[in-house]
Amino acid sequence: MDSIFQKKEIRVAVVGRNLEDLLPMLKMFPCKIVEESPDLVISHGGDGALLGAERNYPGVPKCPIRDHRENPKCPRHSEISTLQKLFAGQLKPVMLLKVVAKKASGESISGINEILLDRTQKASAIRYRIWVDGELFRPQVVADSLVISTPFGSTGYFQSISRGNFTTGLGLAFNNAMDLMGFAVIGEASQITVELLRGPAVMGADNDSRLIPLQSGDTFTVHAKQNTTPLYGLEIFRCVDCYDLRKNGVH
Ligand SMILES: [Zn+2]
Numbered sequence: 046m047d048s049i050f051q052k053k054e055i056r057v058a059v060v061g062r063n064l065e066d067l068l069p070m071l072k073m074f075p076c077k078i079v080e081e082s083p084d085l086v087i088s089h090g091g092d093g094a095l096l097g098a099e100r101n102y103p104g105v106p107k108c109p110i111r112d113h114r115e116n117p118k119c120p121r122h123s124e125i126s127t128l129q130k131l132f133a134g135q136l137k138p139v140m141l142l143k144v145v146a147k148k149a150s151g152e153s154i155s156g157i158n159e160i161l162l163d164r165t166q167k168a169s170a171i172r173y174r175i176w177v178d179g180e181l182f183r184p185q186v187v188a189d190s191l192v193i194s195t196p197f198g199s200t201g202y203f204q205s206i207s208r209g210n211f212t213t214g215l216g217l218a219f220n221n222a223m224d225l226m227g228f229a230v231i232g233e234a235s236q237i238t239v240e241l242l243r244g245p246a247v248m249g250a251d252n253d254s255r256l257i258p259l260q261s262g263d264t265f266t267v268h269a270k271q272n273t274t275p276l277y278g279l280e281i282f283r284c285v286d287c288y289d290l291r292k293n294g295v296h
Pocket residue numbers: 118119120121122281284285286287288
């Protein structure tokens with residue numbers, strides 16, 4: 046069992062929405078609700094709540110739990126049963142991959158879902174060129190955006206472009222590309238270099254509001270890195286049965 050669950054009183058920070066539903070349940074467990082220096086962060090909501098929790102408390106172990114008001118649960122995955130397993134130390138931690146983008150000028154951003162290169166002028170497409178491990182991969186893509194996704198992020202934005210997801214590697218999705226080449230999946234250790242042939246554009250990560258501007262001729266690199274944040278209960282958070290209920294709008 047991980048050492049945090051052996052503590053007499055676990056310092057827990059909660060973030061997300063509808064926290065008034067979560068907080069009474071937490072009274073049943075040996076935890077103290079804190080904002081500073083938590084041992085564990087519980088995000089209550091969807092992917093956005095988890096991403097926000099990682100930004101606010103980078104590196105602190107997390108457990109993402111969907112709020113039942115907006116996310117129906119399959120019979121196996123009530124909040125209370127997830128909390129019971131969590132505090133009993135029965136949930137296995139998973140370390141997610143991170144994607145890190147670095148502009149030639151030094152500015153850098155990272156995300157656990159994806160890096161996004163997006164046009165800033167809605168009327169015109171951007172053009173970009175991609176190298177993988179130093180070899181020219183796509184000489185020119187004319188598209189609305191480029192998404193470079195982790196497997197974790199591949200069920201989100203990547204999937205909405207490519208209509209598919211993947212479990213290993215890094216995914217590149219070329220949103221609304223002129224040549225209709227929708228996506229590619231490459232090895233996890235790949236070093237990606239992107240040159241913006243025609244901008245302007247912005248580069249962002251996940252749902253972070255911070256965006257890095259890029260002009261024509263700018264380049265940036267993207268690579269995957271093992272994250273050091275343990276996530277507990279990811280298989281519950283990503284349960285397909287829960288997902289089906291959500292997708293069908295059942296409450
Ligand atoms: Zn479920």
